[in-house]
Amino acid sequence: MLSAPWTLFNSFVIQQLVSVRRLIRNDWSDSEQDGNLNGLAEQYLGRGEQETWERLRGTASRRREWLLGRAVAKETLCDVLAGCTGHPPSPAEIEIVADQRGCPRVKALLVDDPQTASVVSISHVGGVFVAAACATPGLRGIGIDIEQVTRVNEDVMRFAFSASELQLLQGLPAGAQANWPARLWCAKEAAGKALGVGLFSGLRDIHVSSVNATANIVEVEARERTKEEPRLRLGPAESMVVHTSDDGGLAAAVCLWNTDAEKT
Numbered sequence: 733m734l735s736a737p738w739t740l741f742n743s744f745v746i747q748q749l750v751s752v753r754r755l756i757r758n759d760w761s762d763s764e765q766d767g768n769l770n771g772l773a774e775q776y777l778g779r780g781e782q783e784t785w786e787r788l789r790g791t792a793s794r795r796r797e798w799l800l801g802r803a804v805a806k807e808t809l810c811d812v813l814a815g816c817t818g819h820p821p822s823p824a825e826i827e828i829v830a831d832q833r834g835c836p837r838v839k840a841l842l843v844d845d846p847q848t849a850s851v852v853s854i855s856h857v858g859g860v861f862v863a864a865a866c867a868t869p870g871l872r873g874i875g876i877d878i879e880q881v882t883r884v885n886e887d888v889m890r891f892a893f894s895a896s897e898l899q900l901l902q903g904l905p906a907g908a909q910a911n912w913p914a915r916l917w918c919a920k921e922a923a924g925k926a927l928g929v930g931l932f933s934g935l936r937d938i939h940v941s942s943v944n945a946t947a948n949i950v951e952v953e954a955r956e957r958t959k960e961e962p963r964l965r966l967g968p969a970e971s972m973v974v975h976t977s978d979d980g981g982l983a984a985a986v987c988l989w990n991t992d993a994e995k996t
């Protein structure tokens with residue numbers, strides 16, 4: 733395995749039947765890219781993904797990022813599908829295809845069973861690769877995001893957060909001030925990914941409505957757009973719970989988008 737369960741989210745994972753994994757090796761150097769990465773592509777990618785990989789343009793580091801993100805995502809999907817079927821599929825039997833907004837969708841499975849319908853999300857920053865997957869029936873999406881705590885500085889906070897979000901941050905205990913701005917940032921991104929829209933029309937469409945620093949939980953709302961400005965196209969405003977954590981200078985968040993009847 734290239735990745736290991738990310739223990740940061742252990743209690744959440746046990747509760748929710750989610751898999752969250754992090755790449756173990758982060759020393760893929762430029763010189764070994766071609767040979768090693770092509771071998772990895774053969775092992776992990778399905779036929780359609782192989783074609784995407786061969787056509788993928790961009791820098792060597794972007795190609796590596798795309799492939800390693802998918803490899804970790806496949807391992808999370810193998811975890812949750814093994815839980816559903818009792819038989820872990822091989823990574824190449826699962827295909828992850830980006831939809832028109834870039835959201836990774838699980839496309840092809842050998843087991844054609846609605847119980848195994850699954851969702852997946854990927855995040856990478858500075859050589860750290862993580863992914864989250866879940867196969868709970870009725871789940872509409874999952875989002876994971878990581879960010880370096882120091883990157884969410886005062887300048888970023890000014891454009892990323894509304895006045896009420898800044899007030900929530902100011903109200904947190906002194907010890908929590910350092911990493912919570914980055915956690916809130918990740919919470920918004922994770923919610924946008926769970927909805928499949930990313931931060932399509934800016935960070936302020938996804939709004940933090942409450943923070944529970946003791947339980948490490950953030951509540952977010954995706955604001956309904958007006959008819960003149962229907963960029964999110966979500967229908968009624970959505971409210972979601974996001975689990976956040978931090979790990980040695982890295983902030984992280986995971987969000988499930990459930991049907992109304994099954995809200996977390």
Ligand SMILES: CC(C)(COP(=O)(O)OP(=O)(O)OC[C@H]1O[C@@H](n2cnc3c(N)ncnc32)[C@H](O)[C@@H]1OP(=O)(O)O)[C@@H](O)C(=O)NCCC(=O)NCCS
Pocket residue numbers: 797798801833834835836853854855856857876877878921924925926927928929930931932933934935
């Ligand atoms: C999608 C987005 C949330 C990605 O976040 P990021 O912090 O830049 O990068 P991360 O490494 O955390 O995530 C990247 C992964 O998100 C996933 N992703 C991309 N678009 C997505 C979407 N619409 N929904 C869910 N997941 C998405 C992809 O798997 C991508 O990895 P890959 O391309 O290697 O497969 C963000 O870039 C975005 O919304 N962009 C579109 C609009 C925009 O740029 N707005 C600027 C607002 S200030």
